[in-house]
Amino acid sequence: MNQLVRLFGITLIMAGTFPAQSSAAQLFRYVNDQGEVVISTQVPREAAPRGYEVLSESGKVLEVVKPELTDEARQALLLKRELEKQQDAVAKVQAEKDAELLRLFNSVEDVDRSLERLLAEIDTRIEVIQGNIQRQQLQFEKKQAQAAGMERSGQKVPDALIQEMKNIQAGKKRFQLDIEAFGKEKDELRAEYAMRKDRVNFLLHGEKKVDQRNENLKLAEKDVSGEWEPVESGADVITWQAEDGGRFLLIRNGDYGIEKWRGNWSLNRDNEIVVVYFRKEFTRAGKTSKVAFAREERYPVMDSRNGDLFVFWDDSVIRFHKAG
Structure with missing residues (x-):
């Protein structure tokens, strides 16, 4: 046994634990409350939730017992699985729509x-x-x-x-x-x-071609300022707001639920809404996080009819109506 202790260079504890879950020929490797790696014939009750390894006398790992999930981690896992389920459903619907499109149109x-x-x-x-x-x-x-x-x-x-x-x-x-x-x-x-x-x-x-733009369209910043919502549901974007002072707020459905992207915007000569995002905000497990990031997006305005904007957004043209 002394050879085993020297082999791993860690502490071997023989007592002060709850009964072992396997035979005496097995050892357990875990991390104690001080953050030290310990090998023992027993796993302390307070250390078991952190996970441990079952070892043979020669030090071979026989089994790995994963740590128990905290409430926050469990909620995050459930949310991830639900999001993956929703994404799979969306992908299935999109695949059906794509198949129908290719059935109707060859070019x-x-x-x-x-x-x-x-x-x-x-x-x-x-x-x-x-x-x-x-x-x-x-x-x-x-x-x-x-x-x-x-x-x-x-x-x-x-x-x-x-x-x-x-x-x-x-x-x-x-x-x-x-x-x-x-x-x-x-x-x-x-x-x-x-x-x-x-x-x-x-x-x-395999191209994302924008070729339906109204070439006669002339926009000013006042034409796109304000809060806008998609006319039809289904898009990731929930609403976006272009303020007169140059600030931009995008509220969208993200990986962890509703996200807020903040940035600065301008309108170029090609009728593109150019946004440089600098912060993303989201709430997960009841905690709101603010993450700094740099990202530029360009949203070409394809047309403007009856007060609505037709914007190329996330690989498709979305019709937006001014809120309120």
Whole structure:
């Protein structure tokens, strides 16, 4: 036994421990409360939670008993497993979407042609509605002339005629609302197909190409300042805020839950929101941490329609609406 002690150069303790969990031919290596490595025939009750090794008489490691997890470590492990589960689910959904995209489109040109067909169909519907508006306008003018003639001859305009004119005007307004709705549908299709085209291009060529930018778009910093939220859920970004003073705050879903990224921002001539992040904040196991880091991100603004921004963000075009 003295040879074993000299071999490891550590303390060998024979007593003051709880009963061993194996035969007398086995030894245990652990760390005591003073941080010293100890070999003994027993493992103290207070040392067992820190983990230990089971050794043969020759010093060979027979078994490693891992340390018990603290409450914080256990919570972190559970959170990690839950996040991995969520990431796997997201990856599965994305794989299904990718397979459907490749089934529908063999090239990025196919995406363009599909969008053109859909837009043409909507334009046809708009033309039909515009024809209906013109016909109703002619009817209104006819009724209006009839009413004017009656007034000039001193006759009272019948209530029925007045109501007909009101009904025609109401019908025209409904048709106009339909046209506006179709216009919004076209905008949404363009944004959706911009994302589809970029994804198909990435799946086929491995590139993340941005080619749907409105070349006529001219933005000033006041156009992107304020707090913005994605119109549709599913993106990692929850909200971002570009302050007039140059500060930038991004709230996103991170590895440990909700994270806050802080930095400074500017808008360059290419309509890119350039952000230099300097700090990341997150809460884990009830404790808030602030981590300093340096990272530059560029978020190209693809277009601006109806007060919304279409921004290339995390490999896809996301539509943001101003909060409030």
